[in-house]
Amino acid sequence: MDILEFPGFADVIRLTVYPIGSAFAFMVIGAVLGEMVFPHGFLPSGAGRNTRTGALLQRIAPALIGIYAIVTVVLALSDIPGKWRALPVLVGIPVALFFKGRGFLITVVPQDSSRTVAVFLLALLPRQGRMEADDIVDGRNSTM
Numbered sequence: 001m002d003i004l005e006f007p008g009f010a011d012v013i014r015l016t017v018y019p020i021g022s023a024f025a026f027m028v029i030g031a032v033l034g035e036m037v038f039p040h041g042f043l044p045s046g047a048g049r050n051t052r053t054g055a056l057l058q059r060i061a062p063a064l065i066g067i068y069a070i071v072t073v074v075l076a077l078s079d080i081p082g083k084w085r086a087l088p089v090l091v092g093i094p095v096a097l098f099f100k101g102r103g104f105l106i107t108v109v110p111q112d113s114s115r116t117v118a119v120f121l122l123a124l125l126p127r128q129g130r131m132e133a134d135d136i137v138d139g140r141n142s143t144m
Contacts, residue, residue, distance in 0.1 A: 024121070024125065027121060027124060028117075028121055031117045031120060031121055032117060034117075035113045035114075035116065035117050068090070071090070072087070072090045072091060075087050075090065076091075088123075088124050089124065091123070092120055092123035092124045093120070093123075095123040096116070096119045096120040096122075096123045099119050099123075100115065100116055100119050104119055105118055105119060
């Protein structure tokens with residue numbers, strides 16, 4: 001029996017786009033609020049590099065990046081339940097930093113903090129669809 005015989009296009013839209021879109025809307029609200037709380041970042045630009053904390057972080061940065069990469073790869077290869085709640089964020093941060101550093105969307109969104117939010121949210125967009133699919137496969141959500 002082919003399950004795709006039964007739902008129509010409107011059913012597919014209702015069962016996929018609405019839940020993903022509504023969850024993404026709340027992610028947008030959270031990211032915008034996060035940018036409003038720290039509009040200039042945690043530290044002023046370049047000011048923290050010469051402090052004791054800044055020097056320590058500069059010294060241990062390679063180790064922190066290595067640990068971050070190892071945790072991300074181990075999580076990606078594991079079968080831990082709910083890994084799709086954390087993995088896209090762990091992958092989305094370096095992806096967003098990479099694209100932001102290359103001027104991605106700079107002509108469309110010239111304001112820096114708004115562009116940061118937009119690039120990060122685009123990097124996280126596949127997350128909700130994957131979580132919804134896992135919920136259906138695991139039987140936690142049966143929308144049909």
